Amino acid sequence: MAQHQHRFTAQMTLVAAECPRRHAWSRTMRRLALAGLAAMASAAASADELRMAALYPHDGRRDLTGADITRYPGAGVLFCHRRPDGIPQKAAAAWLVGSPRLVVMNAHNFRNRRMEVTREVEDCFFQIGGRNYGFVPASLRLGAAPDAKALHITDDWALIDLTEAVVGPPPQPVPDAPTLATGIAEIPVVMVSPGGHENYRGPSSTETCAIHQIDPPTEDDIRRARHNCNDGFGGSGSGLFDLSGRLVAMQSASLSMNSRRPFDLDFHYGSALLFEGALLAAIRQAVAVEGEAPKTR
Numbered sequence: 001m002a003q004h005q006h007r008f009t010a011q012m013t014l015v016a017a018e019c020p021r022r023h024a025w026s027r028t029m030r031r032l033a034l035a036g037l038a039a040m041a042s043a044a045a046s047a048d049e050l051r052m053a054a055l056y057p058h059d060g061r062r063d064l065t066g067a068d069i070t071r072y073p074g075a076g077v078l079f080c081h082r083r084p085d086g087i088p089q090k091a092a093a094a095w096l097v098g099s100p101r102l103v104v105m106n107a108h109n110f111r112n113r114r115m116e117v118t119r120e121v122e123d124c125f126f127q128i129g130g131r132n133y134g135f136v137p138a139s140l141r142l143g144a145a146p147d148a149k150a151l152h153i154t155d156d157w158a159l160i161d162l163t164e165a166v167v168g169p170p171p172q173p174v175p176d177a178p179t180l181a182t183g184i185a186e187i188p189v190v191m192v193s194p195g196g197h198e199n200y201r202g203p204s205s206t207e208t209c210a211i212h213q214i215d216p217p218t219e220d221d222i223r224r225a226r227h228n229c230n231d232g233f234g235g236s237g238s239g240l241f242d243l244s245g246r247l248v249a250m251q252s253a254s255l256s257m258n259s260r261r262p263f264d265l266d267f268h269y270g271s272a273l274l275f276e277g278a279l280l281a282a283i284r285q286a287v288a289v290e291g292e293a294p295k296t297r
Contacts, residue, residue: 053199053260054230055270061230064194064204071245074172075194076128078105078237080119091119093195093237093251094126098174098287100165103135105237106252107142107158113151115144126162129169136161141282143220153271154222156252157279159286172239174283175275178248180214182223187211189227189240189248197235211240211249213265214274221277225249227270228263240272249274 054061069075074096079088094105103126112118121137143155180187193205209229217223231238231254240249249272261268273279 055199055232055254055260055268056228056230056263057260058228059207059230060209061200061202061205061207063202064192064206068192068206069169072172072192072239072241072247073170074128075192075239076103076126076169077195078109078124079127079132080109080124088125090195090234091124092234093193093239095237095239095247095250096126096128096166096169096171097247098171098283099290100167100171101162101290102171102283102286103160103162104250104283105158105160106250107144107151107156108236108252110140110158111142111144111151115148115151121160128166131167133166134163136163141286143222143279143282152218153224153252154218154273155220155278156273157250159282161286172247174287175247175280177276177280178242178274180211180223180225180248180274182214182216184213185211188243189229190243191227191229191231191238191240191251193231193235193238193251195234195237197232197238199230199232211272212263212269217277220279222279223274223276224252225272225274226265227272229270231270247275 076094076096078091078094080091081087082089082091092105092109094103096102097104109124110117110119110121121135121140124135126133126135139161141159143157144151148155188208188210191207191209196202196204207230209227211225211227213226215224215226225240227240229240229251231251236251236253238251239247240251242248251270251272254270255268259268263269
């Protein structure tokens with residue numbers, strides 16, 4: 001489509017330039033050419049605006065500041081090789097939690113819904129504080145069981161160790177189990193997206209939004225939170241914090257991505273998994289093991 005538009009633009013520009021101005025038909029052609037160019041520019045602007053639009057009618061997003069990074073430590077970005085030339089691209093948000101070597105992110109960065117491998121750990125790295133850190137591939141721990149046939153929202157988590165400890169930025173404290181009741185709710189939260197996402201122009205974003213429902217727990221004692229926080233492709237792993245600055249949930253996916261419609265508990269909402277149950281237990285265990293390990297690395 002872009003190639004056809006480019007060709008049409010070039011042709012219309014050429015017509016406008018070559019037609020003699022003294023002829024009435026040339027003026028008509030010029031007007032048509034200019035009208036075509038204006039229409040295409042308007043269409044391109046509309047497409048760009050749609051691509052950057054919030055998921056919901058409200059849009060309170062803004063860029064992260066230095067004060068935000070201090071308030072929400074551990075905020076990092078997962079980079080992976082996607083382009084044919086091998087240049088790393090932002091993949092998702094990721095968090096340094098409880099230890100300078102432990103990173104928490106979504107499992108769907110490496111597995112699809114059918115638990116098939118979509119990306120190798122070796123192709124990715126973690127960036128925080130302006131520095132890049134590699135992963136230990138064998139340390140990858142997924143929320144889904146090894147024999148699972150599907151990946152769900154509440155097991156869409158992964159823990160992985162870094163090859164070296166992060167220098168400088170402190171890790172996010174180990175979350176406390178959230179004291180949130182199951183059911184319909186109206187809980188104000190702040191979504192922090194250190195890697196940004198496709199429908200926001202800035203490199204990172206934050207927004208005050210709300211959790212509207214907490215679903216019953218799964219077999220891993222983890223609950224899904226349905227929220228109206230604006231997100232987009234690439235914003236997976238964004239953290240949801242309560243107003244005191246405590247990490248309570250991690251974004252997994254949103255229904256109808258990039259479709260600007262009112263929030264709906266059944267058809268248009270964001271899904272995040274709470275830091276509780278098996279996820280919180282795995283983080284605590286990993287941090288404890290790291291604390292007991294000899295400091296020889």
